[in-house]
Amino acid sequence: MEPIRITSEQLEQARHLVPRSDLSDEQYDRSEGAATRRILLLLSSQRSGSTYVCETLHRSGHCTPHEYFQPYQYLPLLADRWGCVFEGVIDPSEYVRKLCEHRTSAAGWLGVNLHGSHLRTYSTFEPCLLHLPVTAVNLVRRDSIAQAVSYQIAASSRRWTEAFDGELTTQYSYPRILARLKQIANSQNLIRSFCDLRRLELRTIYYEDFVADPAACLLGLDLQGLRAVDPPEHTTMAVQSSELNREWRERFARDFWDYEGSAPSQKRSPR
Numbered sequence: 001m002e003p004i005r006i007t008s009e010q011l012e013q014a015r016h017l018v019p020r021s022d023l024s025d026e027q028y029d030r031s032e033g034a035a036t037r038r039i040l041l042l043l044s045s046q047r048s049g050s051t052y053v054c055e056t057l058h059r060s061g062h063c064t065p066h067e068y069f070q071p072y073q074y075l076p077l078l079a080d081r082w083g084c085v086f087e088g089v090i091d092p093s094e095y096v097r098k099l100c101e102h103r104t105s106a107a108g109w110l111g112v113n114l115h116g117s118h119l120r121t122y123s124t125f126e127p128c129l130l131h132l133p134v135t136a137v138n139l140v141r142r143d144s145i146a147q148a149v150s151y152q153i154a155a156s157s158r159r160w161t162e163a164f165d166g167e168l169t170t171q172y173s174y175p176r177i178l179a180r181l182k183q184i185a186n187s188q189n190l191i192r193s194f195c196d197l198r199r200l201e202l203r204t205i206y207y208e209d210f211v212a213d214p215a216a217c218l219l220g221l222d223l224q225g226l227r228a229v230d231p232p233e234h235t236t237m238a239v240q241s242s243e244l245n246r247e248w249r250e251r252f253a254r255d256f257w258d259y260e261g262s263a264p265s266q267k268r269s270p271r
Contacts, residue, residue, distance in 0.1 A: 002124065003089045003090075004071065004075070004089065004090045004092075004121065004124060005088050005089050005090075006075075006076040006079065006080065006085060006088060006090065007088065010072075010076050011076055011077065011080055013073075014072070014073035014074075014076055014077045015077065017073055018073055018074070018077060023054060023055070023058060023064055023066045024066055024067075024074050024077060024078060026081060028058070028064055028103075029102040029103070030064075030102055030103060030104065030105070030106075031102075032104075032105075032106045034104050034105065034106050034107070034108050035104070035108060036100040036104040036108060036109075036110050036132060037108030037109070037132070037133075038108060038109055038110070038132060038133050038134070038135060038224070039109075039110050039111075039112060039129060039132050039133070039134045039135070040057075040063055040065060040109055040110070040111040040112070040134075040135050040137065040223065041112055041114055041134055041135065041136045041137065041200075042054065042065050042111065042112065042113045042114065042137050042139060043114050043116075043136060043137065043138045043139070043191045043194070043195070043202070044113060044114070044115055044138070044139040045115055045116055045141075045147070045183075045184045045187035045188060045191075046115055046117075046147075046151045046154075046155075046180075046183070046184070046187070047141070047147045047148075047150040047151040047154060047184075048139050048140065048141045048147060048184075048207055049139060049141060049207035049210065049211070050065075050113050050115075050139050051113075052207075052210070052211070053065070053113075053139060053205075053210060053214075054066055054111070054113055056210075056214050056218075056229060057111060057218070059229075060218070060226065060229045061105065061106070061107075062105060062107060062109060062111075062218075062223060062225065062226050063103075063104075063105040063107070063109035063110065063111035064103055064105065064111055065111025065112055065113045066103075066111070066112070066113055067113050067114070067115070067118065068099055068103070068112055068113075069112065069114060069118045069121045069122040069125060070115070070118050070121075071118070071121045075090070075095075075121065076090075078095075078098075078099070079095050082094075082095070082098035082099075082102065083098070084098055092124055092125045092127075092128055093128050095125065096125055096128035096129060097128075107224075107225035108225070109223075109225070110132070115187060116186065116187025116188065116189075116190035116191050116194075117187060117190075119190055119191070119194050134198075134200060135203070135221075135223065136195055136200040136201065136202050136203065137202075137203050137204075137205060137221060138188075138191060138195075138202050138203065138204045138205075139204075139205055139206075139207060139210075140188070140204055140205070140206055140207065141206070141207040141208070142206055142207070142208050143208070143249075144181060144184055144185075145181065145249055145252055145253060145256075146245065146249050147184055148177050148178075148180040148181040148184060148252075149177055149180075149245055149248045149249045149252060150245055151180040151183070151184070152170075152173070152176050152177050152180050152248075153244065153245065153248070155180075156170040172248050172251060172252075174252060174255045174256075174259075177248070177252050178252075178256070203221055205217045205220070205221065214229050215229040
């Protein structure tokens, strides 16, 4: 296994970026002492609504899923706080032990939100979790163009939720949104391959259905020990959308049709 190193500069940047209200914060560390009995893997792609699902599951008390294996900010911050870093290298077994200690719910569930881009990092820690049964849930957004537009806006502003500071620093770009669309598709293919190789049954829920009725979606997954689920208006995590998102989505749809739907001799350069 390739060692995962972190630097003081990386930690400083992460502390500056991640807001106090984020579910990674120490205020959400648990101390019930419950044994970890099962893992909920929420397999998702960027801007699929996974943070909204995690917030809802947290408020239900079932578990607190988060991007515990996102290697850019969350993994370094948590490993450092939990004392799992030795000479600049994260100890996988110690990190998993602390993760289970601090993030296992009273019902015995450990929730993990994994984007396709996190799976390689997760595989480094996975041997320490193989003794636990896994429920794998794939969160998918039906409108992938809207998802790609949201991804580009969030990435350019670094405003991943309302709690993050940031402002838009880029203009509409067809090539950049197209690249985001391809990243989303690649993430989904990685998720399917990951589950196929592990023979994991992959259950699917759709973001649009979840926003409309989170309780019905979660109850449909038959998660053992699931308690009452708050309706959307009670959650602190706003569903992010704006007139800008709608404008860019419509513009991209037109540009995509003009470029991809044209004969080769008629194709124009994307903007």
